[in-house]
Amino acid sequence: MGRRTYYDLIASLPGLPLRFDVERPPISQHRLNERLQMLEPDDAAVVDQWTNFVHWDRQLLDRTDDDVAHSYQQLISEISNSFLLELIRRRMDTRTIIAAVRRRRAGMSAPTGVGQWIERIQRDYSHPQFQLQTVYPWIGRFDQLVGEGQALEAQRIIFDFNYRELEELAPTDMFSFEALLIYLARWEIIDRWTSLDQAAGKARFETLITETLGEHAHLFEPAE
């Protein structure tokens, strides 16, 4: 069976911006889901697996490394699409490096995470960039920003790297299913960034309101 193409679906999607840090995604989640209904059932199942991974990936904060490694193995054991596995593997590599930087900043031991770099990280934990600077040139700057408490800027560096990396991974056939997976992965970065940006913007707005109005800031809030 040849590779499946989606001329109609991919042509119906708006182009993604060159940079991820835009005000809002070029297409809403609802509209995107509508367009994805053009997929054949087996490809739709692969997209569902990606969606499940993204959902899982966004809920990792409260889990231990062992929990993450266990549920990650369970998650990828259900995935047969090699391109999707590659996307997920790259995402988890980045996540493991982030965890290592944060743990080292907190004075903790090397993580027991997942991915192809975990042994290198454990071996070169004392090296500022885990000897991975040629593959991940952002580690040094990220480490610095985490140290300075600039979480949003640190996140921007990661997203920027991931967004560009995905562009490089894009297949030459712009109408292939793999091209669609790349589109979804890049769209997810934009969506995640705009969510973060909105949360940060809201927090900044509330701070400004409190500073400006002082005790009158909560005047119009509903009575408890």
Place this chain on the structure above:
Amino acid sequence: MDWLLILGWIGLFAPTALGAVGSILGCARAGQAACGAMLDLEGGYGRYIGLSALPSSQMIYGIVVMFALQTAATPATPEGGTPLPMTITAANSPGIFVLGVLCGVALMVSAIYQGACCASAISVSKRKPEVFGLSVAPAAIVEGFAVFAFIFALVLSGSIPK
């Protein structure tokens, strides 16, 4: 039945049949992209539909080559006599087969890939309307190769023995 004659008949219809297959696939690809683009646009549909019809020309070239091969296989009309019917013979069959099949394959492949070029042009110019003209250039270049195959098939058909 002589296999050589069968090959002659295959070669005679190959440009039309293979050209049609290519045009079907090419127009379908580009047409799907045009339909998808319409979902994301509020207007300017006409030029996308027009672009998606570009791979249909290979089918027309195929028909012309078929008639040229038919003419090549038709003996000259005797002076004052009635026109003679086309005759596939052992002498003209190899030439008709080779010219017809090779030209048909060239037309088919060019139509399929021209459809892909048109689909890309539709997708790209939808996002950047100012590059519409430039984005059509690859499809035009592919068309150029189909024209070469078509023209030289016509030229060589004159050399096929009656």
